Amino acid sequence: MADTALKEKKVHEPLFHIVKRSGLIWYKAWLIRIFAIIAALIVCALVTMMLAHQNPIKVYQTMLSGAFGTQRRIWILLQSLAMLLCVSLAVTPAFKMRFWNIGGEGQVLIGGLATAACMIVLGGKLPNALLLVVMVIASMAAGAIWAMIPAVFKAKWNTNETLFTLMMNYVGIQLVSYFSMVWEARKGSGQIGIINQDTKYGWMPVLGNYDYLLNIIIVAVITVLMYVYLKYSKHGYEIAVVGESQNTARYIGVNVKKVIIRTMLLSGAVCGIAGFLLVSGTNHTINTTTADNRGFTAIMVSWLAKFNPLFMVLTSFLLVFLQCGANEISTKFGLNKSFSDILTGIILFFIIGCEFFINYQIKFRHSHKEVQ
Amino acid sequence: MNATPAAIALRGVTKKFGHVVANKNVDLDVRRGEILAILGENGSGKTTLMNMISGIYYPDEGQIFIDGAEVMIRSPKDAFHYKIGMIHQHFKLVDIFSATENIILGIGDGKYNLKAAESQVREISERYGFVLAPDKKIYDMSVSEKQTVEIIKVLYRGADILILDEPTAVLTPQETDKLFQVLRRMRDDGKAIIIITHKLHEVLAISDRVSVLRKGEYIATVNTAETNESELTEMMVGKKISLNIERSEPKAPQDRLIVKNISCEGVMGRKMLDDVSFTARSGEILGIAGIAGSGQKELLEAIAGLQNLSGGDILYNDPKTMQTVDLRDKSPTEIRELGVRLSFVPEDRLGMGLVGNMDIIDNMMLRSYRRGHSMFLNRKDPRDLAQRIIDDLEVITPGATTPVRRLSGGNVQKVLVGREISSHPKVLMAAYPVRGLDINSSYLIYNLLNKQKEHGVAVIFVGEDLDVLIELCDRILVLNSGKVTGIVDGRTAKKEEIGLLMTKTDYGTEVQANG
Numbered sequence: 001m002a003d004t005a006l007k008e009k010k011v012h013e014p015l016f017h018i019v020k021r022s023g024l025i026w027y028k029a030w031l032i033r034i035f036a037i038i039a040a041l042i043v044c045a046l047v048t049m050m051l052a053h054q055n056p057i058k059v060y061q062t063m064l065s066g067a068f069g070t071q072r073r074i075w076i077l078l079q080s081l082a083m084l085l086c087v088s089l090a091v092t093p094a095f096k097m098r099f100w101n102i103g104g105e106g107q108v109l110i111g112g113l114a115t116a117a118c119m120i121v122l123g124g125k126l127p128n129a130l131l132l133v134v135m136v137i138a139s140m141a142a143g144a145i146w147a148m149i150p151a152v153f154k155a156k157w158n159t160n161e162t163l164f165t166l167m168m169n170y171v172g173i174q175l176v177s178y179f180s181m182v183w184e185a186r187k188g189s190g191q192i193g194i195i196n197q198d199t200k201y202g203w204m205p206v207l208g209n210y211d212y213l214l215n216i217i218i219v220a221v222i223t224v225l226m227y228v229y230l231k232y233s234k235h236g237y238e239i240a241v242v243g244e245s246q247n248t249a250r251y252i253g254v255n256v257k258k259v260i261i262r263t264m265l266l267s268g269a270v271c272g273i274a275g276f277l278l279v280s281g282t283n284h285t286i287n288t289t290t291a292d293n294r295g296f297t298a299i300m301v302s303w304l305a306k307f308n309p310l311f312m313v314l315t316s317f318l319l320v321f322l323q324c325g326a327n328e329i330s331t332k333f334g335l336n337k338s339f340s341d342i343l344t345g346i347i348l349f350f351i352i353g354c355e356f357f358i359n360y361q362i363k364f365r366h367s368h369k370e371v372q
Numbered sequence: 373m374n375a376t377p378a379a380i381a382l383r384g385v386t387k388k389f390g391h392v393v394a395n396k397n398v399d400l401d402v403r404r405g406e407i408l409a410i411l412g413e414n415g416s417g418k419t420t421l422m423n424m425i426s427g428i429y430y431p432d433e434g435q436i437f438i439d440g441a442e443v444m445i446r447s448p449k450d451a452f453h454y455k456i457g458m459i460h461q462h463f464k465l466v467d468i469f470s471a472t473e474n475i476i477l478g479i480g481d482g483k484y485n486l487k488a489a490e491s492q493v494r495e496i497s498e499r500y501g502f503v504l505a506p507d508k509k510i511y512d513m514s515v516s517e518k519q520t521v522e523i524i525k526v527l528y529r530g531a532d533i534l535i536l537d538e539p540t541a542v543l544t545p546q547e548t549d550k551l552f553q554v555l556r557r558m559r560d561d562g563k564a565i566i567i568i569t570h571k572l573h574e575v576l577a578i579s580d581r582v583s584v585l586r587k588g589e590y591i592a593t594v595n596t597a598e599t600n601e602s603e604l605t606e607m608m609v610g611k612k613i614s615l616n617i618e619r620s621e622p623k624a625p626q627d628r629l630i631v632k633n634i635s636c637e638g639v640m641g642r643k644m645l646d647d648v649s650f651t652a653r654s655g656e657i658l659g660i661a662g663i664a665g666s667g668q669k670e671l672l673e674a675i676a677g678l679q680n681l682s683g684g685d686i687l688y689n690d691p692k693t694m695q696t697v698d699l700r701d702k703s704p705t706e707i708r709e710l711g712v713r714l715s716f717v718p719e720d721r722l723g724m725g726l727v728g729n730m731d732i733i734d735n736m737m738l739r740s741y742r743r744g745h746s747m748f749l750n751r752k753d754p755r756d757l758a759q760r761i762i763d764d765l766e767v768i769t770p771g772a773t774t775p776v777r778r779l780s781g782g783n784v785q786k787v788l789v790g791r792e793i794s795s796h797p798k799v800l801m802a803a804y805p806v807r808g809l810d811i812n813s814s815y816l817i818y819n820l821l822n823k824q825k826e827h828g829v830a831v832i833f834v835g836e837d838l839d840v841l842i843e844l845c846d847r848i849l850v851l852n853s854g855k856v857t858g859i860v861d862g863r864t865a866k867k868e869e870i871g872l873l874m875t876k877t878d879y880g881t882e883v884q885a886n887g
Contacts, residue, residue: 017430021390232748237741240730247724250678251716252738253704363432 016364029358036354040347047346054333066328067321077324079212082219083278085316087291088298089219089226089309090270093263094147095299096230096307097243103150103165105295106172107143107268109288111275113176114142115202116195116286119279120183123201131202136276143272144265146172151264155257169295173288180287192285204281215281222270227309239263271295304352322347377440379404379533379564380425380456385434387420394420398434398590400583402533407555407565409579409596411572411608413810415780417588418568419461422535426458427451438533457526458535463518465510472506475525489528496527500557503550515664516547523554534558535566540574542664545838545871552578570608571837572601584608609811617818617843619862620826625653627689628830629675629799634684634700635854636670644670646854648684652799652830654691657821659845659862660834661870667854668834669719672801675832676716677704688712691798691828705742715797717789719804719834725788728777732758732769735776736791761790765816782813789820800824803834818844838867850874 024032045056067077087104094101118135126134150164177190185193196202207213230236238259242249249256274294279286297319305311326340378401387395395417402408412418423429425436427448435442438454445451451458465474476489493506504520513521519539526534536555540548555578559565569575575582576596584591584607591607606612629652638644645667652658660668673679675686677699686699690711697710707714722728726735736754744750758772765786769779776784785805792800802821806814821844825831835841841848845862850873857873 019389019432234741234747234749237734237737237749240734241727241738244727244729245723247720248727248738251676251704251718251724253677253708255703 016362019361019363021359021361024358032354032357033351036350036357037347040350043350044343044346047342052333052335052339059329059333062329062332063325066326066332067324069328073324075210075212077320078216079282080324081313081317081320082212082216083274083282084294084297084301084320085312086219086222086274086277087271087294088301088305088312088316089222090143090267090274091295091298092226092267092302092307092309092312093230093236093239094267095243095302097239097260097263099151099154099243099260099264100162101147101165101264101267102162102299103147103168103295104267104271104298105291105293106165106169107146107271108275108278108291108295109169109172109176109286110146111139111143111272112279112286112290113172113179113275114138114272115276115279116183116192117179119195119202123196124199128201132204132280135202135280136273139272139276139279140269141272143268143270143275145268147264147268147271148261151261155260176286176288176290191287194284195279197284202280203284204277212282215277218273218277218281222273223309223313226270230307230309235259235262300348318351376404377437378402379439381437381440382421382425383435383437385421385424385431385436387417387424387429387431393588395424395431395585396588396590398585398588400590401593402564402566404532404564405559405562406580407559407567407578408593409575409582410566410568410585411570411575411582411604412585413570413608414782414808415587415810416585416608418585419537420588421585422458422537422566422568425451425533426456426535452529452531454533455531456533456535457529457531459519459522459526459537459539461537461541463522465518465521467511468509470507470509471504471513471521471524474510474521475528479529492528493524496524500527500554500561502554515542516544516551519543519551527558532562533564533566535568537568538570539567540569540571541836544663544874545867546875548574572604573839575604576601586610605811613811613815617815617840618822619844619846620822622653622656622825622846623828625655626691627651628654628691629832630685630687630689631671631675632685632687634671634674634686635682636674636679637682638670644854645674645681648851648854648856650849650856650859652832654798654828654830655825656846657825657831657833657844657862659841659848660832660851661838661841661848661874662851663874664836666851666874668803668851670854671851672716672718672803672832672834675699675799675801676714677702677707688714688799713796713798715792715795715800717785717792717800717802717805719807721784721788722777725792726776726784729775731773731775732762732767732787733772735787736761739791739795757791757794761787761794765790765820781808782810785809785813785817789817793820793824797824797829799830799832801832801834804836805833806840807836838870841870842867852876 041060045059048054048056048059066073068074087108091101091104115135115138118131118138122131122134146168150161150168153159153164154161180190180192183192184190204214230239238254241252241254242256242259246256278290283290301312301316301319304315322344326343329335329343330337330340380402382398382400385395385398386393398421410418410421420429424431425445427445427450430446436445437443443454445454466477469477472486472490472493475493490506496502497504502520502524504517504524510518510521519542539551543551555565555567567578579596581593581595582599582604583593584604586608631648631650634645634648635643636645648671660671662668670679674681681700684700687696688699689696697712699707699712702710718724727738733751733754736757737749737751740754741749755772761767762769762772767779767783767786769783776787779787789802789805805817809817821831821833833845842862842865847859848862848865848870849859850857850870852874857876860870
């Protein structure tokens with residue numbers, strides 16, 4: 001009877017269905033990730049050939065040389081890596097607490113603005129060492145206040161922190177452009193220019209002949225401190241509990257409001273340090289693009305590394321490498337800047353997309369029979 | 373009579389989630405005009421199996437036949453096409469819509485005629501004996517009314533194979549009886565009905581045949597008339613176990629926790645607790661019964677310092693200092709600092725009592741991480757405690773560093789109860805501590821509570837299974853819409869009596885009609 005019914009109406013098994021995996025062995029997960037990167041490079045190569053009519057191998061060579069070509073490029077790469085990592089470390093405690101701090105950009109800028117203000121106003125009036133200390137404190141305080149405002153509103157009135165922190169970015173940007181006018185170097189330029197170019201008041205000292213070495217060392221220290229703070233301190237534990245479940249936090253008597261405000265103060269203060277490093281240790285000036293979208297890129301770095309500061313070194317390296325390499329491609333081959341964005345986008349798509357295959361498995365029709 | 377094939381027949385159905393085999397090679401037949409009970413412990417794969425029939429999951433292997441013809445049910449839409457309707461354990465209704473609006477929601481035939489639908493809903497109600505006002509909003513409804521909407525919803529769509537997933541879990545004894553009457557009427561109307569449950573007496577009361585699952589495997593199908601509770605238990609658990617809960621006499625009970633006239637308001641100013649008073653004594657288990665949402669959660673949270681009270685006092689008699697402290701308006705931390713030894717096993721294990729993504733060690737620290745003045749965590753003591761609980765309570769886990777969400781429900785509960793007991797409480801509150809647990813784990817929890825009682829702890833046990841409450845508790849307090857409607861002696865109380873206390877103000881007329 002079943003057979004006759006089967007003939008009457010032909011039914012199909014679906015082509016595939018999706019099955020959740022339970023805990024993939026780590027090396028298999030990494031194989032999938034490596035495979036994803038290779039696949040991304042192949043797709044990038046095809047796109048390059050079709051759209052730009054270039055030899056993909058050459059394109060990749062250019063990419064590598066853009067990142068590692070000369071000693072100077074390596075330093076720039078490391079410096080960019082350090083800066084991105086610093087902002088990523090700053091937003092991580094907030095995100096681990098599931099507080100969507102989209103305001104890293106503004107917090108960095110405000111920190112930088114405070115640094116610049118100290119350099120301009122106090123330069124020459126204080127001994128340089130003391131000035132640097134004041135600058136660090138001022139930048140941390142500025143960033144912390146910028147982050148604290150949305151945190152207080154969140155804790156007291158449960159406002160939406162995503163919108164709030166985002167809006168604070170624009171306030172920060174406007175403040176920077178205002179002070180660019182106030183402190184403009186040449187009348188009408190609207191630019192601050194290099195601050196204290198001759199006296200180097202408030203410039204971060206240079207270690208040996210390496211311009212950015214001190215920046216990099218400072219960020220390395222922050223990385224280790226943040227790792228220890230999140231993993232081994234009582235505060236870090238509270239952040240994790242609040243992030244996972246506010247109900248559990250309440251249940252064990254954690255003061256959730258206090259933790260939110262405290263964590264955002266920390267997050268903002270580290271953003272402030274990033275602003276300090278950018279102004280005092282790198283650019284010696286400030287404008288509205290000083291933060292260079294790092295406040296947003298940092299979110300990706302942090303999530304990709306699953307909030308582990310040590311993994312974040314890898315993820316921020318990956319993003320900075322792609323950026324440096326892609327920029328080099330667009331200049332060398334005379335391509336539009338958008339082209340490098342396309343390549344970066346393709347690679348990120350594959351890297352983020354492959355997490356799906358780490359968590360899920362696709363079973364094709366009858367494939368289970370072959371497996372067994 | 374084998375000429376008419378079964379309404380639904382499953383052959384060799386298998387479903388895996390990763391390494392977990394939820395269903396292995398299951399065969400099943402449901403005929404029209406019968407009620408088939410699917411019996412199995414939590415985690416035995418009952419719901420997964422039904423989800424495959426209703427198109428939510430797709431089987432990895434095996435075939436499904438409807439009226440003898442093989443079919444592929446790839447989506448709930450396909451299931452609807454084959455006239456299969458499932459009533460889920462968690463209702464899927466839009467709160468601000470009326471019953472009828474919910475019933476016709478998503479049918480998508482282009483017609484929207486509320487009037488016609490309403491009269492059809494009435495017709496279905498009359499035919500099977502449902503009591504439902506079609507224009508009543510969901511947010512005004514009791515749990516059993518919401519369930520009625522769900523059942524009518526699938527009937528309205530023409531379902532003649534109905535699957536009910538643990539429908540009695542949320543109902544009072546009286547409501548359960550009513551549901552069973554309706555189900556019998558539907559059966560006599562020629563519908564095939566599958567009811568999932570793990571309550572044995574209900575299986576015996578309602579079903580024509582019983583299919584038993586154990587750990588995802590199909591064990592057997594028996595005619596209900598030819599079996600009994602102990603045989604079914606043996607099939608379900610795989611070995612003979614005694615179903616008696618021991619209850620010792622309280623030893624020298626002292627008033628430990630005195631709750632005096634407490635009230636609290638929920639959102640929108642609704643009274644969640646209304647003038648609640650009772651005393652919890654040492655060496656005694658005080659049960660709390662009531663329909664879900666009658667204020668049980670608020671009551672325990674008020675004692676634990678998680679609810680703002682609008683009135684009343686919570687007094688704790690410290691057995692060491694012989695002093696009385698008032699816990700009202702104190703935070704959990706302040707309560708602990710007062711030296712009050714209060715442990716709390718909340719209803720929401722992974723959302724409140726534990727953190728699912730953290731391992732067992734870090735979950736042990738939840739209560740104790742503040743100890744000491746160091747800025748850093750001490751993971752050594754929690755690690756020892758975790759190991760001790762794993763050994764003592766036989767927690768099945770790959771290790772102490774496994775995230776607790778990976779553990780099965782029973783093992784999660786062992787970790788939570790183990791931690792709460794480890795602090796040597798004087799008052800132990802447990803909300804629905806055996807919900808979702810298999811029989812063996814449930815009895816282990818009852819034993820742990822009994823042991824605490826023998827140690828002189830005042831145990832407060834919020835339960836939903838009245839049979840268990842009556843067997844385990846010394847006294848049972850009944851909550852009804854935030855009010856205490858009675859405190860009865862567990863040794864003499866009758867289930868029906870408690871059922872009446874649970875419902876009397878709200879459904880007074882209906883209850884009379886029933887009784």
